[in-house]
Amino acid sequence: MVKMNKTFALLGASKTGIALAHYLEKAGLEPAFLWNRSLKGIQLARKYIQFRKESADLSQIPADVEWIIIAVKDDVIEVVVQQLLGVLKNGDGKKVFHTSGAWDSKLLEPLQKKGYRTGSFHPLISIPDIETGIRIIPGSVFSCEGIIQDDLLDLTRLIGVTGIALNSEQKETVHLGAVFVNNYVTVMIQALKQFARAKGISDDTLKRLLERLSGQAFDNAWKKSLKDSLSGPAVRGDEKTIQKHRDLLENSPELKKLYDQFLALTLRLLVEEKKL
Template sequence: MKKFGIIGTGIVGTAIAVSLEKVGYQCLGVETRSDYSYERFSRYLQKERLPLEQWVPEADLVFITTQDGIIHLVAENLAQRKLYKPGQIWIHCSGSLRAQILKKKPALPIKTLSLHPLQSFADVDEALQLLPGSHFGLEGEAEEEGVQIVQALGGIAHRIDPEKKPLYHAGAVVASNYLVTLASMAVQLFGLAGIPQEDVLQSLLPLMQGTLRNLDKVGLPQALTGPIARGDSEVVRSHLESIPFELEQAYQILGLSTLELAQAKMKQNSKEYPKEALLKLNELLGGKE
């Protein structure tokens, strides 16, 4: 039976602790500076809030699920106080930080692991539902053990080159955070079109969800639809003539990337993108000649 503890009882840390306990791992203790997060944690898992020295030296796995900015400080504190045992694995769940941040001194007899759930969680209940089936990015000295932990959580593991982790995290940001930004842009445009503010987002969500279903069903680039996919330059021209100046550049940048996808879709379907439309769209969207 693997023994573990959690430092930082946020949504991710809480969900991981509860999920691992359910499959036979033993949570020895938790530590957090926040009374609120500990009270929330306790509603899901009754584990005592103990000083680090009472449980860290006995744990096989130490999860540091604090805010990214203090992960290295927590690890340095453990090392300075000699709160570890040989072969112990220290784990953080940041998508942007490398596992090596946990081990400032190479001689420290622990192994490091970054275990990042590629998912967005609104609260603990949602996290518990979404962890099974989620994909995880792994890198560090304990990748093999990381695969086992991900499997215990019901997830799918992907090993990442630590040198390229910023690219991995940037991809996650584009897919998740920027999706919200795109929704905000669409909401602004619908509002300008006269749709009542209280109805705007709800009217767009089914469209966005349908697009996600298409991506799941047919993938890239086949899920692409719309005027650029059809080569309809006049529709795009009318958009650019109406869009507020502050949104125009974003529309053009996204349009150029969409134009590349549209050409790939045509080619995949054994068709050729209309040359005249390609020239007009490239000009409208500010592409290179």
């Protein structure tokens, strides 16, 4: 891996921030400063990475760091930006990015006006804890957006991951997709486990029965058209089966609504595909 004699500050000892910092250090960037609201987060971070300086006081940020990474929870990024404005001098082209997927570099505009070059750098993975983050970052894909898009793409090469350049609108779209394919598929599986439990089917039994089918759906859906990847009552037009499912869901109004919405979406997409 190419070594890069640069320094970085991490603002937010979050799961994402620490996992990313681990790879930046491995790639030769110096972990110069860690700021976190609570000391607990700073102590936890020490298990994974030794920063030259750590503080719960943002005004302690060294003036000479070349990269500033804001990795706090989304709703607080603007707050941290405002705090930074109070403690930082002119940016002199130094690079600042955040790791949110839902938001773009516009959140950092006040810093841009102060001479910083800004961007957003989002790993398209789910990081439930730091260890998992460190384990799954290799081989992952990061979206790179903002004025420093090219620098961020360089960073992905440096840490050995894939970078894809996106504009703001594309980034928003991809994040929405990520919420559907990860968060809501997860919720759907949990809801189905709950539904099956009430009928005396254990989580493990349901997993044994449905896991392969769910894997097939993911395999096929990314590669083929809807018509070529879908089986089941909607595509066959088995009305009685569909009504039986809807009856089964009588006491599960949210799942029933989802079932109906999926059915409507399926039929519309199939009609549209036919026209192509």
